[in-house]
Amino acid sequence: MDSLLEFSGVTKRFEDFALRDVSFSVPPGYVVGLVGPNGAGKSTLMRLALGLISPDGGSVRVFGTDPAAAGQAGAGARARVGFVHDSPVLYDYLSVERVAAIVGPFYPAWDPALFGRLLADFGVPPKAAVRSLSRGTKMKFALALALSHRAELLLLDEPTGGLDPVFRDGLLDRLSEAIGDARASVLFSTQLISDLERIADFIVIIRQGRVMFSGPKDNILDRWAVVRGGPELAAALAAASRWSVMTTRQGVEALLEDIEEARRMFGGKALVEKATLEDAFLLCREPAKREK
Numbered sequence: 001m002d003s004l005l006e007f008s009g010v011t012k013r014f015e016d017f018a019l020r021d022v023s024f025s026v027p028p029g030y031v032v033g034l035v036g037p038n039g040a041g042k043s044t045l046m047r048l049a050l051g052l053i054s055p056d057g058g059s060v061r062v063f064g065t066d067p068a069a070a071g072q073a074g075a076g077a078r079a080r081v082g083f084v085h086d087s088p089v090l091y092d093y094l095s096v097e098r099v100a101a102i103v104g105p106f107y108p109a110w111d112p113a114l115f116g117r118l119l120a121d122f123g124v125p126p127k128a129a130v131r132s133l134s135r136g137t138k139m140k141f142a143l144a145l146a147l148s149h150r151a152e153l154l155l156l157d158e159p160t161g162g163l164d165p166v167f168r169d170g171l172l173d174r175l176s177e178a179i180g181d182a183r184a185s186v187l188f189s190t191q192l193i194s195d196l197e198r199i200a201d202f203i204v205i206i207r208q209g210r211v212m213f214s215g216p217k218d219n220i221l222d223r224w225a226v227v228r229g230g231p232e233l234a235a236a237l238a239a240a241s242r243w244s245v246m247t248t249r250q251g252v253e254a255l256l257e258d259i260e261e262a263r264r265m266f267g268g269k270a271l272v273e274k275a276t277l278e279d280a281f282l283l284c285r286e287p288a289k290r291e292k
Helices: 042-049 071-078 096-106 112-122 135-147 165-178 193-199 217-223 231-240 259-266 277-283
Strands: 005-013 018-026 031-035 057-062 081-084 153-157 185-190 202-207 210-216 225-229 252-256 271-274
Touching (some): 018 202, 018 210, 031 193, 042 057, 042 185, 081 135, 096 112, 135 153, 185 193, 231 252, 252 277
Parallel strands (some): 031 185
16 A cells, blocks of 8 residues: 555535545655645545545545445544544533543544643643633644544644644644654645645645645745746746746736746746745646636
């Protein structure tokens, strides 16, 4: 098995939204950053990976198994997955330690000693009622639950929302530790580009249910260019780029995948710079003629 999680040609249709032919994978020992605007399909992909919904077309495999499968195979795959939602839903009327006592038996690898250490590290009071916790502390509690059964695949849906910058930095360090032995992997959904720059190995950019880019982060940072010039360059940029040419107050701008070629073609006519992840997030869009 080459990937812990694999989407292959996945489609999923809703009344007002659809995933369209989504394919990417999460290899062992890596952090994959899933980035896109609100409504792009990030949470739908998480639900598919958890087996909460099934695709209309294509396939989803977690540890080589359909995560929605009934019986021991599906349950065994799901037990190896840890999940944190951007708004954790917990038993608010129970204490932190009581919730853990209910959740722990579902996971064969649950480690109560590790859970206790994480609560202490995160500053979560074990005897406090969940409903008394702040949003950020609830998120820390949810993270402690996900990490305490030594999950081999962590699915984190906007996990740094509501967290202070100091704790967010610590969380990113802890995720790096979790994959340090190349056993575990992380699919990290976020809109905070700074988090991706720090921790992600691979980037998946999704818009309107379609993957715009999937590949190593360093491909973007080392090879891509953003070209900014006057409106007279719009046609030439459209011919050179597989993404949309964006109109700005100053003119037009577009992404090209080879900075040396970009300099050769546009160096004397426009500003050619190395692309950042933020550039990729903003400019990886389908050309207008293919938009629906």
